[in-house]
Amino acid sequence: MRLFQDLVKSISKDNPANAIALIKLWKANAKANDSITKKLFEEKRNNMSIIHSKVNEIIVACNSVFKLIDSRTQDILSLIEYIGDVRDSLDQMNKLLQEKEKKIAECDNFKNKIKDFLPNFDIY
Numbered sequence: 001m002r003l004f005q006d007l008v009k010s011i012s013k014d015n016p017a018n019a020i021a022l023i024k025l026w027k028a029n030a031k032a033n034d035s036i037t038k039k040l041f042e043e044k045r046n047n048m049s050i051i052h053s054k055v056n057e058i059i060v061a062c063n064s065v066f067k068l069i070d071s072r073t074q075d076i077l078s079l080i081e082y083i084g085d086v087r088d089s090l091d092q093m094n095k096l097l098q099e100k101e102k103k104i105a106e107c108d109n110f111k112n113k114i115k116d117f118l119p120n121f122d123i124y
Contacts, residue, residue: 011019 011022
């Protein structure tokens with residue numbers, strides 16, 4: 001601004017009409033700068049609005065994905081729990097089968113003892 005004032009004083013010494021034209025040009029330039037600045041701020045505001053909108057869309061999409069992942073995680077945890085229950089049931093069945101085989105072996109042993117004691121007695 002100081003430079004501009006010095007320039008106006010220097011020009012007005014030689015020709016006052018040039019100083020007036022320079023001042024008018026300066027005012028017109030200031031108006032143009034204000035207009036451009038306002039347009040830039042408006043464009044920036046519009047761009048920020050678009051960016052915020054897109055970010056919100058991304059957040060909504062991410063939340064949907066997170067909900068889906070959480071749902072699938074719950075399904076997997078339920079499946080793991082079910083598998084654990086099945087394994088426990090299989091373990092119980094295996095124990096019962098071993099007990100049954102032990103009882104069959106005891107019965108076979110008892111049959112053999114009876115056969116040895118009573119060789120002519122037919123046991124099925």
